[in-house]
Amino acid sequence: RVVVVGSLNVDSTSYVEAFPAPGQTILSHGFRVALGGKGSNQAVAAHVVGASVELVARIGTDAAGDFALATLERFGLSTGAVGREADAPTGVAQITVADSGENTIIVTGGANLALTPAAAEADSGRIASAAVVLTQGELPVATIQRVAELAADAGVRFVLNLAPPAPVDAATLRFADPLVVNEHEARAVGLGTDAAGASLDAWRELAASAVARTARSIVVTLGSAGAVAASADGSWTAAAPRVDAVDTTGAGDGFTGALAAFLAEGRPLDEALRFAVAAGALAVQSRGTVDSYAPRHAVLSSAGL
Ligand code: ADP
Known part of the structure; x- marks a missing residue:
């Protein structure tokens, strides 16, 4: 089982010709509501590729919360560990996308902020029974650190997607197995500062040289190039296939969810890396975030596993 302790947001996106000025009201030419938040995205991604998943998250008692639960249920995810807070709104991201391609985003953490260290402790039984515990940089730092400690106490593998970069302590980073970061986040944790435009192989070497002092293992995602991984057992590259990218939103979450799912099956890191890159x-080849995640058989065959 993969236990995801993470953020859950509902994204509301308006598509406009140009951004409104202060005080101005404009009409949009499109609107979409979808599940977002790295925790819920990665939980869906792990579930879709076949993992048994428990999402520990907090939502409000509002309509956005109802929508979030309905979406998780549509995918067949268990919602038993998604708690509802009476006095906080469900986390939302209000996104405006202009025809220029630029966007503005307002995130309200809302009920996500109730995912405190104490709340994680209340779910320590779930954490202790997991094969993999997965969390992300969107949670309060103290909660990430407490989740790492609970996983360590129970001898459970801890996967940390440090997105966005959060100032977690060195002990938490060192316990991550793997620490999953994209190129920008890698720089934020002191990896690859002068590696702009570096090759997969150069990133593999950077990860390999950082791994012992930084984390138990490291995975760096590199967009259309693919990803690299390093652990005490070795280091690997996995090139992404050349594809027609129509929407890269949520690609990193699809990657991380799939990685955690494969690791929870006891697969080695190099195979999990290939699976996640696929x-x-x-x-990225279909629109949307949680609706763009491909099922297990498609990922396996694309990865040649
Ligand atoms: P993030 O979205 O978190 O910044 P990346 O851009 O590194 O993450 O993408 C994560 C993973 O998604 C990559 O490692 C790769 O497997 C896949 N991916 C992203 N963009 C593309 C693309 N244009 N073509 C093929 N695969 C892609």
């Missing part, structure tokens, strides 16, 4: 490449 999942990410499939996700």
